[in-house]
Amino acid sequence: MPHFLEIFRTDANDLRRIIAAAKSMKSARLGLPKAALDQKRPLAGHMIALIFEKPSTRTRVSFDVGVRQLGGETIVLSRNDMQLGHGETIADSARVLSRYVDLIVLRTFEEAVIHEMAEYATVPVINGLTNRTHPCQVMADVMTFEEHRGSLADKKVVWVGDGTNVCASFLQASAKFDFKLTYCGPTELRPDDEFVNFAVAAGAAVTFERDIERAMDGADLVVTDTWISMHDSKDTSSEREALLRPYQVTEAVMRLAKADALFMHCLPAHRGEEVTSDVMDGSQSVIWDEAENRLHVQKAIMRWCLNQ
Numbered sequence: 381m382p383h384f385l386e387i388f389r390t391d392a393n394d395l396r397r398i399i400a401a402a403k404s405m406k407s408a409r410l411g412l413p414k415a416a417l418d419q420k421r422p423l424a425g426h427m428i429a430l431i432f433e434k435p436s437t438r439t440r441v442s443f444d445v446g447v448r449q450l451g452g453e454t455i456v457l458s459r460n461d462m463q464l465g466h467g468e469t470i471a472d473s474a475r476v477l478s479r480y481v482d483l484i485v486l487r488t489f490e491e492a493v494i495h496e497m498a499e500y501a502t503v504p505v506i507n508g509l510t511n512r513t514h515p516c517q518v519m520a521d522v523m524t525f526e527e528h529r530g531s532l533a534d535k536k537v538v539w540v541g542d543g544t545n546v547c548a549s550f551l552q553a554s555a556k557f558d559f560k561l562t563y564c565g566p567t568e569l570r571p572d573d574e575f576v577n578f579a580v581a582a583g584a585a586v587t588f589e590r591d592i593e594r595a596m597d598g599a600d601l602v603v604t605d606t607w608i609s610m611h612d613s614k615d616t617s618s619e620r621e622a623l624l625r626p627y628q629v630t631e632a633v634m635r636l637a638k639a640d641a642l643f644m645h646c647l648p649a650h651r652g653e654e655v656t657s658d659v660m661d662g663s664q665s666v667i668w669d670e671a672e673n674r675l676h677v678q679k680a681i682m683r684w685c686l687n688q
């Protein structure tokens with residue numbers, strides 16, 4: 381079953397094919413009149429369940445729009461709409477949903493939930509973010525870099541700040557797309573060894589650098605994420621803020637990278653915390669392209685899952 385659960389579980393050639401398909405679907409839409417846009421409907425007759433146990437703007441809207449552009453239909457469900465999380469097991473939910481829908485997109489808390497859903501579902505499951513990973517985001521980020529600067533292979537990506545779920549998917553991607561990844565942040569908030577060890581064992585060049593000046597030297601891409609992720613306890617927010625404040629991405633920090641370095645953020649951002657507004661709105665920032673490319677890359681992921 382072609383689930384899309386974590387970047388490291390998908391073959392590098394398939395990842396590459398997904399990005400190529402996303403680029404060609406994106407360019408095929410450019411300049412077309414609205415009436416011509418819905419002629420190709422590879423997901424006609426398909427019903428897609430979009431399940432969100434956490435809030436979402438981009439993932440929810442881009443999947444919903446993407447399914448409709450491909451001619452399919454969606455059912456969007458939140459934690460409160462379902463028995464899932466209120467006593468019914470994940471396995472039973474997976475078995476039942478598989479009798480109604482052709483594909484399940486799930487945003488949840490524990491990574492184990494998405495794996496259990498995939499184990500018992502008889503339809504493909506796509507990871508729409510867990511506490512530990514966010515593969516669709518990083519596929520859009522790879523696509524975005526390549527649109528602006530060409531191949532990511534051998535480029536230096538610097539992840540600044542908290543080693544979040546998005547950072548973990550970047551680590552997985554570093555092994556699949558052959559880029560160098562430097563983590564620059566406090567030791568306490570480093571990404572889990574499991575992700576680092578996987579990337580290193582798969583041949584990726586992963587380094588750690590607490591000093592932001594040294595980390596940014598030669599950077600082609602600078603990426604950060606919120607200081608407090610959705611699953612993080614609010615009780616520890618002041619400690620986290622103290623650890624992360626030295627790693628705010630400012631214009632001065634961006635000047636330490638290569639002159640043509642790009643800036644990315646999965647969004648939502650907290651302006652003035654992990655990144656300043658001048659960087660968000662500056663000429664190196666490609667954050668809106670990243671958000672747009674969620675739509676294109678997820679259409680390609682869904683088509684890959686459904687072989688359509």
Ligand code: CP
Pocket residue numbers: 435436437438439440509517646647648
């Ligand atoms: N980047 C991202 O996944 O955004 P949402 O939480 O709004 O879906």
Ligand code: NVA
Pocket residue numbers: 509511544545546605606608609610611646647648
């Ligand atoms: N690290 C963030 C990403 C949001 C898209 C979170 O999990 O809240």
